[in-house]
Amino acid sequence: MAKKPRPKQVRVCLLSRHPVVLHEFQHLLSHFDFAVRAQRLDSADSTRLRRAPVYVLDAYGPRPETEVLIAGILDRFPKTRLLVLAEKFSESNAFPFLRLGAKGLLTYEQAREQLPRALQTVAAGGFWVPRTLLSRFVDSILSRLRTRPWVSGAAGLSRREREVLEALLGNLSNKEIAAKLNISERTAKFHVSNLLAKFSVQRRADLIMLCFQTQPPAS
Known part of the structure; x- marks a missing residue:
């Protein structure tokens, strides 16, 4: 072998x-x-x-x-x-x-x-x-941004994945994502897990960080 x-x-x-x-x-x-x-x-x-x-x-x-x-x-x-x-x-x-x-x-x-x-x-x-520090930083990002961040590579996602990603970048919980998209919480969790894997990150906050750090500079 x-x-x-x-x-x-x-x-x-x-x-x-x-x-x-x-x-x-x-x-x-x-x-x-x-x-x-x-x-x-x-x-x-x-x-x-x-x-x-x-x-x-x-x-x-x-x-x-x-x-x-x-x-x-x-x-x-x-x-x-x-x-x-x-x-x-x-x-x-x-x-x-x-x-x-x-x-x-x-x-x-x-x-x-x-x-x-x-x-x-x-x-x-x-x-x-560190989780606590990252969470506070993500909160500070979302409170200051006038427009929601997006992420490079999102064009290859399905319509449902893009909807879940948009909700996730709004810092919604799985339960809130499920209610917004009229899907089960289990399905929302499934899509969130898939998105984290596709973007090679482990935590929701990591994905928000990835979006923030890959934003093009404001014109």
């Missing part, structure tokens, strides 16, 4: 101002199937960075510099995935990172346990953001 091909290694670039941080997380990831490159930062200049599918950025230092670096990386490499590490996260520092396009947030303590799984999830197109 032919052997199954090994999964392709995820290429990761670690970015930090501190050699100790780089060494710790490079050593951690060396026990897993990642191709890791570590680079010490001495400024917020992203032009000297080489392309990588996934970046892990240590946000130690002034937040404006971190935001400039995130914006610069994602402007140069729009398809790259970016995960941010910090001592702690709150709405004041996490929300700007998410608005800029970060796909994952981990404290240093969480990263020591969760970084390998978080990288696999982010590299596959998902998000790794």
Whole structure:
């Protein structure tokens, strides 16, 4: 029997101002199937960075510099995935990172346990953001948007799937979706589960995040 091909290694670039941080997380990831490159930062200049599918950025230092670096990386490499590490996260520092396009947030303590799984999830197109923080961010998105977000790839959905997606992006529960579309709650749950699978995300909030981060800039 032919052997199954090994999964392709995820290429990761670690970015930090501190050699100790780089060494710790490079050593951690060396026990897993990642191709890791570590680079010490001495400024917020992203032009000297080489392309990588996934970046892990240590946000130690002034937040404006971190935001400039995130914006610069994602402007140069729009398809790259970016995960941010910090001592702690709150709405004041996490929300700007998410608005800029970060796909994952981990404290240093969480990263020591969760970084390998978080990288696999982010590299596959998902998000790794604490549930409570993500929920508050999604609420802030929906309360500010004048028009409902949409998502790239929706054109390939059936009419019913598009209806469920529109309701889901309105932050309706399965019960509310069922009542709005005159279907059973079980059917609504079935469609929601299918939509999450089609867009390679695990949570409803992830799908709203995906829509928000892929919106074209306002003209």
